[in-house]
């Protein structure tokens with residue numbers, strides 16, 4: 001790994017990387033405080049197409065080699081979203097949970113908050129590697145789940161599991177659609193056919209929340225519910241709403257960080273039943289675990305799977321994301337849970 005260090009790419013735990021991360025956290029803490037002092041109106045969420053740059057997003061991020069994701073994601077669910085260690089920053093830091101256990105805890109909390117009983121018809125938008133499905137089928141084998149991802153890498157992984165007779169994904173209760181959600185005609189999925197529509201770590205990629213919620217309205221049964229888990233900020237961070245002008249676009253073309261209040265204000269088609277802000281140190285710790293595992297397995301990745309440039313890209317990504325969640329001990333930038341009922 002000397003070659004990487006010679007190229008200025010420093011590993012997890014190194015003094016150089018820790019110093020860089022501390023500087024970034026200090027800079028972002030100052031920025032967030034400055035923005036807190038001059039907050040404006042709720043961010044606009046009803047312009048342009050439902051989804052912005054899905055093709056580029058898949059190419060630049062989600063369709064990266066599966067061997068990369070396998071080195072750092074948890075071994076139990078292969079979840080690519082925040083794990084839940086605790087309610088407060090202190091609890092997160094003191095938590096004895098492994099990444100695997102904290103991911104299971106996240107899915108348990110989501111199931112409880114979304115009110116899953118076990119006999120519903122569910123749509124999961126942006127299913128990743130089927131992490132939520134793996135949790136749900138271990139508890140509720142009778143659920144009927146349709147899951148959507150435009151990522152070929154994620155879909156191939158799920159299809160392989162589906163082909164194994166003994167796997168919980170096998171069978172007619174689980175349907176996978178490998179497409180951009182915006183491209184799927186609501187009639188194909190079934191008008192007013194779902195009891196519950198979920199997304200975990202997906203609304204960060206949505207460009208127009210109004211069109212998304214209008215589509216969800218068409219798909220839900222009367223009285224149906226929709227639950228969303230996503231990265232969100234307590235304040236409006238104008239740059240984070242425009243991926244072309246920030247580093248968000250480098251890692252997630254078209255990505256956005258919606259303010260908490262913007263999600264709470266989505267009531268054209270739904271009534272907000274409840275919302276929860278989740279302390280950002282949960283994602284800090286998740287990302288830190290991913291970052292550590294990435295470096296523990298670096299020999300499997302470099303140079304056979306990732307080039308020097310790609311290692312730098314992912315190393316910077318982990319540090320930058322962690323730095324966003326750390327200011328004010330996770331109180332301003334974290335995750336949100338939003339539960340809505342169809343009007």
Ligand SMILES: C[S@@+](CC[C@H](N)C(=O)[O-])C[C@H]1O[C@@H](n2cnc3c(N)ncnc32)[C@H](O)[C@@H]1O
Pocket residue numbers: 051054057062078079080081125126127128129130131132148149150151154179180181182199200201202205
């Ligand atoms: C951060 S990952 C979360 C994956 C999964 N929900 C989990 O928690 O493990 C975001 C997911 O959103 C999906 N996604 C992005 N754009 C999408 C689109 N236009 N339609 C459907 N899914 C999309 C990605 O393919 C990916 O599966």
